[in-house]
Amino acid sequence: MKRTSLKDIAEKLQLSQTTVSWVLTGNGDRRGISKATQDLVRNCAAEMNYQPNLIARSLNLGKTKTLGLIIPSISDFFYSSIAMEIEQTASKNGYSLMIASSESNPEKEENLLRTFRSKGVDGIIIAPTKKSKNEIKRLIKEKFPIVSFDRFFPDLEMSSIVIDNKESSYKLVRHLIRKGCKKIAVITTNPHLITMCSRVDGYKQDLEEAGIDINPDLIGCVTYDKYELNIINVLDAIFEKEADVDGFFFTTHILALEAFLYFNKKGINFNEKFGLACIHSVSTFEILAPYINVAEMPVKEIGEKSVNILLESIESKKKNRCGKTLQLGFALYPPL
Amino acid sequence: MKRTSLKDIAEKLQLSQTTVSWVLTGNGDRRGISKATQDLVRNCAAEMNYQPNLIARSLNLGKTKTLGLIIPSISDFFYSSIAMEIEQTASKNGYSLMIASSESNPEKEENLLRTFRSKGVDGIIIAPTKKSKNEIKRLIKEKFPIVSFDRFFPDLEMSSIVIDNKESSYKLVRHLIRKGCKKIAVITTNPHLITMCSRVDGYKQDLEEAGIDINPDLIGCVTYDKYELNIINVLDAIFEKEADVDGFFFTTHILALEAFLYFNKKGINFNEKFGLACIHSVSTFEILAPYINVAEMPVKEIGEKSVNILLESIESKKKNRCGKTLQLGFALYPPL
DNA sequence: CTGAAAGCGCTTACAG
DNA sequence: CTGAAAGCGCTTACAG
Incomplete structure (x- = not known):
């Protein structure tokens, strides 16, 4: 069963794809499309169970609303806790998360960076292994949004969450x-x-x-x-x-x-x-x-700040501000 | 800095995009493209640091080589262990993983299913909450590849990993x-x-x-x-x-x-x-x-089998075989 | 208030 | 051995 597309709706309603697109992306009012038409379109879309093809949208807009997370291990409790925070914060901001383990293997890590980039994630959060710098350098040169946590390279100008x-x-x-x-x-x-x-x-x-x-x-x-x-x-x-x-x-x-x-x-x-x-x-x-x-470790903070810093650099239309380093503190128990 | 595209390479080399594409996807020999041209293309691609835009490829092929995983919680050790197995098995087979927590919230889960589908994942692995059946039913009707583990719906004809x-x-x-x-x-x-x-x-x-x-x-x-x-x-x-x-x-x-x-x-x-x-x-x-x-719990087996069953149903060009249920056993310690 | 058309960057059937 | 062209499903500047 073929998925219904904008075109299908347009044809059925004898409207242009343009109009249907405006309505369904919530820009009907702004474009001054009549209420009647808008209702027609929305009803038809619901009826035909229309779900936008976000791949097509991404190709057009150059944004996927997806972030990439690369950590040494997904099952390590520290990293999985942070992954949870990251996913939740991302989700709240309308972003999905692709996740992968580098297993502390620099080659695997470089491959993951390339793959994520190729798959069009809008930004990457990484707890990098020491060796894997080439691909990161390349991304920085491209001004691709990337932030590291838990580990960092003092000689690279990239955003990092650092801990004392x-x-x-x-x-x-x-x-x-x-x-x-x-x-x-x-x-x-x-x-x-x-x-x-x-x-x-x-x-x-x-x-x-x-x-x-x-x-x-x-x-x-x-x-x-x-x-x-x-x-x-x-x-x-x-x-x-x-x-x-x-x-x-x-x-x-x-x-x-x-x-x-x-x-x-x-x-x-x-x-x-x-x-x-x-x-x-x-x-x-x-x-x-x-x-x-x-x-x-301030797990919640690390996760939230990583995403926030990343989104800032993704969404600031102005110049990309890499190199922002955030220093967080531990909490000591019992207090010393 | 704009990323280099097939077109850029084609223009620089005075070749057609077609030729460049054949070479770079490894089909140069099969299409009978001369070694000389192939080398030329590959060198140029490396030089210009060409990375294919997989979004474009996905739009064309209707495949993203990405799987979706929906679990109640990413930081729960049981689920994060399975997530790790799933990611590794997926990765071995050339697939990336999108991951999200439903937090056992049926509405969030339905949204995630829709989002993943819209973002074009090739298949979904899910530990579903009881209530969220509508969206799953819809996916089954669409013959969209999906498999559940840890939890299942006996009345739905879908692939599941079940445990005694x-x-x-x-x-x-x-x-x-x-x-x-x-x-x-x-x-x-x-x-x-x-x-x-x-x-x-x-x-x-x-x-x-x-x-x-x-x-x-x-x-x-x-x-x-x-x-x-x-x-x-x-x-x-x-x-x-x-x-x-x-x-x-x-x-x-x-x-x-x-x-x-x-x-x-x-x-x-x-x-x-x-x-x-x-x-x-x-x-x-x-x-x-x-x-x-x-x-x-046979964590490793659950993760591996989930992916394998899913990939089977994704990659079998013939008819989709949903409804495959796999029964796994626990290991008892100490043996009783 | 609505639409025709170009374009995002690939793949591939078709042609030569 | 190589290329021109259509198409994947969207968005959006431009036109009316």
């Missing part, structure tokens, strides 16, 4: 030190990302200020891929070399959860034994680690 | 009874969904077979909206009326997690006090509820 990673980490670890921890390990991942470096930098600054030597054996770096397996080796290594470790700072909540599973399996009463701190959290921390200190 | 909810629930609760539970509560939600009814039905069948009367006070139904708050009232009510409840069957892992938070806050040692069973799980159950019995 170093500062928050610094506060968290300082708190552990004040609570009396002498030997704090940091468990991190993706060391090529500035975001992660900043978190470890905050940790290092604390130790320095407290006059504690930085011990490389206490810095556990877990591969992003297969982290569930890899973290076991990382933790094994720490306990082997530094059996009297008394604190853990996790740079992501995923790492903390995996570590809890590890501790639990080994029969380690981690809540009594260690001072704990973590970037971001999930509600079950309440049971799993009631004394942990966390810096909560 | 009743059977798995039956096995889980039977196990609790065998372990000696006399007074088992069921905590559920969305009572209008067949999926949820089946789970409660499994529970009821167990009680009947065991000769236990069904006690409505032990059936706790949590609203989907604001479940975090509502579940507190539901549990309060159960403990008030049936203080000697000794088992809990949760029809979703979200409900179990919230209940654990509740128990924890009340200082109830739930692992010792209750027999526990749940549909689906998360890895932290290992720590939170080591003795719980779970029926694991």
Whole structure:
């Protein structure tokens, strides 16, 4: 069954496509089309179950009312929460969302950027992997609307949502030190990302200020891929070399959860034994680690602002204002 | 900066658009275009950074190589896991994914169905809310490719991924009874969904077979909206009326997690006090509820099969075969 | 108050 | 081996 088009309605009503189009896009009054005709058109459209072909409209207008979102993983709770906020904010503004995971693979990411661009999304929100810069550069050169979050390139002039990673980490670890921890390990991942470096930098600054030597054996770096397996080796290594470790700072909540599973399996009463701190959290921390200190990511804000900044640059008919950077803060729990 | 089009390349090379198009779509050899010309075209395209406008192609071919996914919530771990599988399977087959949450709101869902259709997705995967049938019916009548998972309409002739909810629930609760539970509560939600009814039905069948009367006070139904708050009232009510409840069957892992938070806050040692069973799980159950019995959703299979069935019906040039229903099983842990 | 016509950027049947 | 032309279904400047 063929879908009904403007032409079908026009023919049936012996009107021009132009008139039908004006009415159905809500410009009937502005164009001074008689009420009678307007009603006729609208009724006929409803009767024939007319749904506009937005592909055709997009080709004509050069806009699709669709945004693209590229994240490392859709099922990661942090990213899926942000994806939800983004979709809701987009939806409120009349935009749909195309979503894809890069799986932290630079090549896949570049392909996704190209595909989204080719498919005509009006703008892209991305949590980029370090390496994939060429395609992003090209988009920036084209003045294509794009904004990054969670990760960013300081040398690229693009809009980004940035978070005070170093500062928050610094506060968290300082708190552990004040609570009396002498030997704090940091468990991190993706060391090529500035975001992660900043978190470890905050940790290092604390130790320095407290006059504690930085011990490389206490810095556990877990591969992003297969982290569930890899973290076991990382933790094994720490306990082997530094059996009297008394604190853990996790740079992501995923790492903390995996570590809890590890501790639990080994029969380690981690809540009594260690001072704990973590970037971001999930509600079950309440049971799993009631004394942990966390810096909560402003998920809702990140999602909303990403979309808002993007839409601003899409909808401002004037010159595209790239390079707008927004700095957001963590919320610390319990307040330190 | 205008994007380069086929025409630009054709003009620069003094060739026809036709030739350029044949070469760039990989049909140069088949059309017998000389190697020399082909190289010329490809080099020029690369040089000018040509990226095809897929909107134009879509308008012409009536295909967008894009699928639509509609789920109740993007950040719910169950749905985001499935979304990930779907995106990966789609991607492997050359399809992009548009995603949106219905928030279990039938009106929003109908709008999304219309929007996706208008935007020209080639097919839709949906976990539908009970009420929203009109738009789905219309799509089925149009022979538009659509498949549902997690939830379904037995009276509609559409492709669905169905799971043996009743059977798995039956096995889980039977196990609790065998372990000696006399007074088992069921905590559920969305009572209008067949999926949820089946789970409660499994529970009821167990009680009947065991000769236990069904006690409505032990059936706790949590609203989907604001479940975090509502579940507190539901549990309060159960403990008030049936203080000697000794088992809990949760029809979703979200409900179990919230209940654990509740128990924890009340200082109830739930692992010792209750027999526990749940549909689906998360890895932290290992720590939170080591003795719980779970029926694991075949997430990977659901995602993959949804896409495969959809693509079959999209790509089969012959008649559209709707109405294909696939039955999948749960995995029970520990095996009962 | 209404319409004829061009154009968005592709693909492809048809022609040579 | 290559090209002129129609068409996908809209929008909109222009004309009356």
